[in-house]
Amino acid sequence: MHRFWRLVVAGLLACLPQLSWSDATADRLARGKYLMDSVVACGNCHMQRGPQGQPLFERGLSGGFKFDVPPFTSYASNITPDTQTGIGRWTEAQLIKAIREGIRPDGSLIGPPMPIEFYRHLSDADVAALVAYMLAQPAVANAVPKSVYRMPLPPTYGPPVGKVTAPPTKDLRRYGQYLVEIAHCMECHTPRDEKGQLIMSRLGAGGESFKGPWGVSVSRNLTPDASGLKDWTDVQIAQAIRTGVRPDGQQLKPPMGFGFYAKISDADMAAMIAYLRTLKPQKP
Known part of the structure; x- marks a missing residue:
């Protein structure tokens, strides 16, 4: 009897879809x-x-x-x-x-x-x-x-990181915030103080200068202020991120990584833009 049930169980398991280690x-x-x-x-x-x-x-x-x-x-x-x-x-x-x-x-x-x-x-x-x-x-x-x-x-960047789970993709604003954070957009688009620390109360206000073989570039205000993205459509924002071309046709300079951002999926791009729309407006 025991051998019979072992064979039955083995047969049932063989019929189930298996996710292999390689998959x-x-x-x-x-x-x-x-x-x-x-x-x-x-x-x-x-x-x-x-x-x-x-x-x-x-x-x-x-x-x-x-x-x-x-x-x-x-x-x-x-x-x-x-x-x-x-x-x-x-x-x-x-x-x-x-x-x-x-x-x-x-x-x-x-x-x-x-x-x-x-x-x-x-x-x-x-x-x-x-x-x-x-x-x-x-x-x-x-x-x-x-x-x-x-x-x-700093002595540390904070306590040891525990378990971290990404927000659900259906929560557009929260998932967009998650993507903007791991894309470290604000690392360049937030002003720094004299000690080189990000001024988080000015999150997304831009204005930082970056020197390189391209000359000098200045990070843009990403907040929904008139000096930022307020008058840009979602399509225009996505185009600037993916191609480095502003609505007025001006070409953005490095270190903006549009060569990489061109591969961001439509769903992820929509979530990121949705989050940027919720930032506190900042003057330049």
């Missing part, structure tokens, strides 16, 4: 690739760039891009799995801690412009997907100079 891994890598190539746009900072500031895609996420923003001069790190100059010896847990808490395996703190304050909001599933995709990339050897900070870094 789950493929889904995680696909999500990581989407986030990396669009919303989170890690390559906008961590890719090497040519003389005109163009991303060198063939060099992967091997770092070296220089940020000369008083009061610091920093260099994007090599986040390819190279064991000597990259993250090849880091565990998944160490990478997640570095991304969400700004703490390297040796205990040292990662400084700006790494947007730790915003990456703390990355859900467990999404940060795991990003890490899986990073570790699946080709290793590229590229030794990056050490960043120099002429300001005190």
